[in-house]
Amino acid sequence: MSVSAKPIRIVLAEDEPMIALAYQHALTYHGFNVTVAKDGKEALAIIEKERPHLLLLDVIMPHMNGIEVLEILRNNPELEKLSVIMLTNLGQPSDAEHVEKLGAKAYLIKANLSLEDLVRHISDALKDIPSL
């Protein structure tokens, strides 16, 4: 996967700079092409432009939170199929249910996730994309 001719494009929507730094660094190391968005609005703009294969979406972000972003994506016929992994440090089971209904591939607690775990979840999510 990391050596495919066209690198896999991932948009990372994460407002916490240190977490964004670590994720971006590790994913780039594994051969992914990563663009970071610092809030929900910026994420939507980048997604429109870049048409990524996968979106890593934080829940608590300024301007527009991750759940709102996901709802907008699911109502856009061109983007509704985009694979999304939700990332959060909230532990609200009700959120998890809502996000499942909106078709996110996974709802992960960031604190419980090593970089290795994250890469594994991304690989699992990419397996389900038919064009890859």
Added chain:
Amino acid sequence: MQLIHPDDREKVGSIINEAYQTKQSFEFEHRIVLPNKKIRILHGKGKVISDEAGNVKAMLGTSQDITERKKADQALHRSDERFRAVSAATSDVVYDIDLQTNTMWFNDALNTEYNYPQRRTLYTPDWRLNHIHADDRERVKASIEALLDRQDKTWVSEYRFRLHDGTYIDIRDRAFVLRDTDRKPIRIIGSMLDISQQKELERAKDKFISLVSHQLRTPLTSMRLLTEMLSSGYAEELTVSQHDYVQKIESSTVRMIHLVNEILGVSSIETGRLNVRPTETDVCALIQTQIDEITPLAEQRVKITYTPDETARTVTVDPTLFSQIVHNLLTNAVRYTLRDGATIHVSFQKVREEYILTVQDHGIGIPMEAQPHIFNGFYRANNAIKARGDGTGLGLYLIRLILDMTGGKIWFKSQEGEGSTFYVSLPSCGMMNNQMNKAIIQKTQA
């Protein structure tokens, strides 16, 4: 006349005299004194028989001992008085529903506490139902109907109730059903307690927990990821000692994350925020996953044996909560087994009407004096503290909370120095939904 109580003789005499004069039928009550000095109450009635000319020919009458009935009436009167006194003294709204007339009596608190005007006529059960918040109404209605259908006597429910000014308060309603000799419900007597303040505290606690959860876990996540980058070769090569230090920081960070997670897990159950979602689950696969995950921690020091039982493969459980139970038991078994080469046995079987999960170790065991306390939050036995300084004392407590909420049980056999065997049982229907939630909240608040 001799038997009649001296104080009643005059009254009885005058009633009979009057009847004699007016030739009307008569009725009265009086006391008599028996030869053994005991006093009884009699009810007498009679009529005067006269001829055509109007001359009295006879007086016919009967007398009945009504002492017991009088006592019962007095007792009833006293108990009614007591009910009214309690109703007047309390600030709870007390009600009494007459199911035959479909009316509902309230004490004065409906006026003094909830500001509804005093009424000459009684309220109705429908009036009360219509003042329950629309989102709660159907649930309460169904629950009252179910109560009347079942043979239960008591009922507890929580709902939002509209005050006269249109605002809502949180109510805990406890009621008691009175039934006739055919077990048909005839009255519901209950009290509506204002628990708004308590609910407000719960909401504040919820908010605080989710804030802490986010604010603590975010910097911990950064620490975890950045140390992992140092130790896993994303950065420049470290010296052996640098690598060692970084790994220690990393494992401390992960420990801190576990602690925050456990506290969050416990408080989400204690505040009733956790939703149990039982689904048909391949429990054997789930147990195997937990064993696979714990094996690196066991570092080949201990061996874990598990043979799946095909008769207990698919069971209705909440997969996350069941995994948590297995994980916590396995972690304890591995952590408190210090002898290399020891074996941990895991089994999950159907035994009669229950499913039993067993985790048996040959570790340090639980000292006798610690055994009554090990399911208490933050409690750790002395030998456990000595063996492993880094436990939280929340693992078994969390299991107990989960099982309390889902209808399961946990118990153990243990001998210090020999090892421990933990048993978890689930009813044959598997994990139940969080029906017990409120009971737990009340228990923890108490």
